Amino acid sequence: MSKSHTITSRLLLAALTVAAAGCAAKTSPDVQGAPSPGPPLSAGSPISVPAPPAPSAPPAPVGEPVPVPVRDEVIVASSLDDLNRTSPLQPVFFALDSNSLDQTAQTTLDQNAAVLRKHPSWAVMIEGHCDERGTAEYNLPLGERRAVAVRAHLISLGIPASQIQVVSYGKEFPFDPGHDEAAWAKNRRAHFVITAQ
Amino acid sequence: MTRMFRLALLVALVGVIDLVAIGADPQQPPTPVSQSPTPTPTPQQPTDITTTLTGAGGAPQMAVPAFVPLTRDEATLAAARTISQVLFDDLTFEREFALIPRDTYSSIPAASSLDDVVFDRWRELNIDGLVIGTVQVAEGVLTLEVRLLNVRTRQQAFGRRYTGSPADLRLYAHTVSDELHQQQRALRGVARTKLTFVSDRDGDRLAGTIENRGVKEIYFSDYDGENARRLTVGRTLNITPTWSPDGRSIAYTSYRRGVPNIFISNIYQGTLEELTKDAGNNFLPAWSPDGKRLCFMSTRDGNPELYVVNRDGSNILRLTTHPSIDEAPTWSPSGTQIAFTSDRSGSPQIYIVDADGLGLQKITLESYADRPTWSPPPYNEIAYTARAGRSLDLKVVNMATREVRQLTFGEGDNESPAWAPNGRHLAFVSTRTGRKQIFTVAGDGKNVRQVTRSGNNSYPDWSK
Numbered sequence: 324m325s326k327s328h329t330i331t332s333r334l335l336l337a338a339l340t341v342a343a344a345g346c347a348a349k350t351s352p353d354v355q356g357a358p359s360p361g362p363p364l365s366a367g368s369p370i371s372v373p374a375p376p377a378p379s380a381p382p383a384p385v386g387e388p389v390p391v392p393v394r395d396e397v398i399v400a401s402s403l404d405d406l407n408r409t410s411p412l413q414p415v416f417f418a419l420d421s422n423s424l425d426q427t428a429q430t431t432l433d434q435n436a437a438v439l440r441k442h443p444s445w446a447v448m449i450e451g452h453c454d455e456r457g458t459a460e461y462n463l464p465l466g467e468r469r470a471v472a473v474r475a476h477l478i479s480l481g482i483p484a485s486q487i488q489v490v491s492y493g494k495e496f497p498f499d500p501g502h503d504e505a506a507w508a509k510n511r512r513a514h515f516v517i518t519a520q
Numbered sequence: 521m522t523r524m525f526r527l528a529l530l531v532a533l534v535g536v537i538d539l540v541a542i543g544a545d546p547q548q549p550p551t552p553v554s555q556s557p558t559p560t561p562t563p564q565q566p567t568d569i570t571t572t573l574t575g576a577g578g579a580p581q582m583a584v585p586a587f588v589p590l591t592r593d594e595a596t597l598a599a600a601r602t603i604s605q606v607l608f609d610d611l612t613f614e615r616e617f618a619l620i621p622r623d624t625y626s627s628i629p630a631a632s633s634l635d636d637v638v639f640d641r642w643r644e645l646n647i648d649g650l651v652i653g654t655v656q657v658a659e660g661v662l663t664l665e666v667r668l669l670n671v672r673t674r675q676q677a678f679g680r681r682y683t684g685s686p687a688d689l690r691l692y693a694h695t696v697s698d699e700l701h702q703q704q705r706a707l708r709g710v711a712r713t714k715l716t717f718v719s720d721r722d723g724d725r726l727a728g729t730i731e732n733r734g735v736k737e738i739y740f741s742d743y744d745g746e747n748a749r750r751l752t753v754g755r756t757l758n759i760t761p762t763w764s765p766d767g768r769s770i771a772y773t774s775y776r777r778g779v780p781n782i783f784i785s786n787i788y789q790g791t792l793e794e795l796t797k798d799a800g801n802n803f804l805p806a807w808s809p810d811g812k813r814l815c816f817m818s819t820r821d822g823n824p825e826l827y828v829v830n831r832d833g834s835n836i837l838r839l840t841t842h843p844s845i846d847e848a849p850t851w852s853p854s855g856t857q858i859a860f861t862s863d864r865s866g867s868p869q870i871y872i873v874d875a876d877g878l879g880l881q882k883i884t885l886e887s888y889a890d891r892p893t894w895s896p897p898p899y900n901e902i903a904y905t906a907r908a909g910r911s912l913d914l915k916v917v918n919m920a921t922r923e924v925r926q927l928t929f930g931e932g933d934n935e936s937p938a939w940a941p942n943g944r945h946l947a948f949v950s951t952r953t954g955r956k957q958i959f960t961v962a963g964d965g966k967n968v969r970q971v972t973r974s975g976n977n978s979y980p981d982w983s984k
Contacts, residue, residue, distance in 0.1 A: 420867075448778070455933070456907075456912075457888075457890075458868075458888075458890035458891055458905045458912060458935050458936070459759075459891075459935060459936055459949070459978060459979065460760075460804060460847060460848040460861065460890050460891045460936070461845070461847065461848070461861060461863075461868045461890040461891075463780075463801075463803045463804065463817070463847065464803075464817065464819070464824035464845040464847045465845065467801050467819055467824060468824070468845065471819075471822075488778075488779070489801070490775070490778065490779045490780070490801060491780070491801055492757070493759075495736065495757055495759065496733050496757075518778075
């Protein structure tokens with residue numbers, strides 16, 4: 324009963340993922356309502372203010388959460404959001420202006436690699452983040468460097484490269500909004516997001 | 521194509537606000553002016569220019585009293601009030617005229633024609649110039665007459681009539697300001713230019729992520745932050761917008777595909793192009809001065825490098841090949857060189873390179889420097905962000921003398937400079953009031969003005 328429920332959930336999830344991927348592949352114009360043709364700096368042709376976007380539909384319930392693990396230590400969640408909320412992959416932290424992995428970071432990555440080995444079907448996005456002290460622009464490649472350093476280390480531990488993507492958010496999404504050393508230390512990180520189960 | 525386009529733009533603009541030169545004889549009733557959108561540009565009459573104001577030593581002293589509403593209806597009253605106030609602000613911004621405070625002349629009667637001007641009273645204030653104007657909104661058509669009078673000679677130095685839609689009152693003031701600067705000072709004003717920037721002001725949240733992250737969207741506005749419009753509705757992270765040289769498109773970085781890619785939004789057609797859809801993270805587009813190519817940073821070959829690509833995505837060329845970070849490109853006004861940031865020396869510094877990848881030169885010797893932005897002619901300066909002590913501050917290097925000057929001094933963090941098209945101002949991001957806001961500053965570090973006030977705002981770029 325519980326097992327068939329799990330399978331149903333997964334099928335549903337797979338269908339949703341395919342549907343979402345299909346949507347994402349389309350190019351949608353980002354200007355709401357083409358304004359009347361006219362020159363950019365003219366008075367008579369104001370650009371209509373885009374209507375606020377329709378709120379996205381809440382994620383469809385995908386069956387009940389399944390509390391019973393299928394197999395020991397294998398993590399099963401009813402949705403990616405639920406899965407990521409439990410943070411099975413721990414973040415890695417960096418020194419200022421640095422993408423070096425210290426001993427603590429390497430220990431964390433050993434543990435993450437062990438989790439990933441048990442879940443070869445997971446696709447993982449490694450997000451590189453920076454604190455607010457660097458410039459916005461330089462932090463974009465710096466965050467990417469951090470994510471790449473983590474990815475390279477995981478690959479050296481035997482995780483398939485195809486399982487891991489990287490993205491940099493520079494200093495756009497700090498985890499701690501504070502402006503002190505404690506906040507900055509939390510914000511210089513590589514953060515793991517599971518994008519497919 | 522650019523020339524054709526400019527012609528079309530001119531015709532269309534004149535169609536919106538018709539303007540005629542008005543002579544010094546105020547008795548002559550104004551000739552009826554065809555109402556927009558009939559595109560009949562009236563050439564400026566040579567007799568229009570009778571005087572150029574000069575100040576005794578400094579900038580000419582100028583008074584701009586409230587314009588006179590010719591009727592008492594609400595639309596006319598509002599138009600008169602708004603246009604004269606915005607003109608006052610526009611003229612103040614460029615600092616070519618010294619505008620004396622309005623309360624010093626509030627007792628002098630308003631003049632709706634040359635005959636009404638109480639020149640003796642204005643002379644007592646020891647001013648050089650007086651701007652008077654009349655406004656009327658009737659049957660959906662706004663008519664504005666503006667004159668600049670030389671208070672010493674009692675001659676008219678500038679006189680024009682504008683008619684058109686009352687929809688954007690501020691545009692009338694911006695147009696008058698630009699034309700006054702052009703006629704009186706041979707200066708290209710920026711009152712009709714635009715800014716683009718990133719903002720979370722609408723407070724939307726990202727859809728479908730685990731963290732509660734805010735959406736950042738692309739906006740554009742007048743140079744003073746008014747008339748802000750939201751360009752993107754992607755409900756994702758959108759950053760680093762930049763105006764195409766013709767002002768009709770904005771290229772920016774969007775995470776709508778999960779990883780950052782560069783998109784070009786043709787804002788008056790409502791169409792979107794994907795410049796990059798290859799591997800890697802792609803950021804920081806910069807238009808070549810002719811608008812035919814873009815330079816950007818990409819990790820498609822495994823390392824942050826600079827690439828140049830045609831506007832249609834074809835003919836991609838790799839510009840840098842160094843294992844360090846190379847990012848934040850900006851083109852020289854001639855299009856023959858590109859300045860960028862590299863940390864190949866150990867810390868991020870500004871470099872320049874020829875557009876073919878040769879002739880690399882290191883420009884800065886800061887502890888940390890980023891986001892170069894190359895000024896338009898006649899200046900040859902590169903502004904950038906530097907780490908100065910505990911803060912980020914703006915600096916400018918003169919490329920002829922290599923002299924460096926600092927524009928901000930630790931009032932919060934100050935970064936991401938972008939030149940105004942006349943090379944006299946910079947837009948930038950500052951945390952001096954708390955949250956990140958867009959400000960403008962003159963090239964000498966003076967005249968700091970706050971442009972945005974709502975939400976967090978970043979990555980400004982000024983239209984060309």
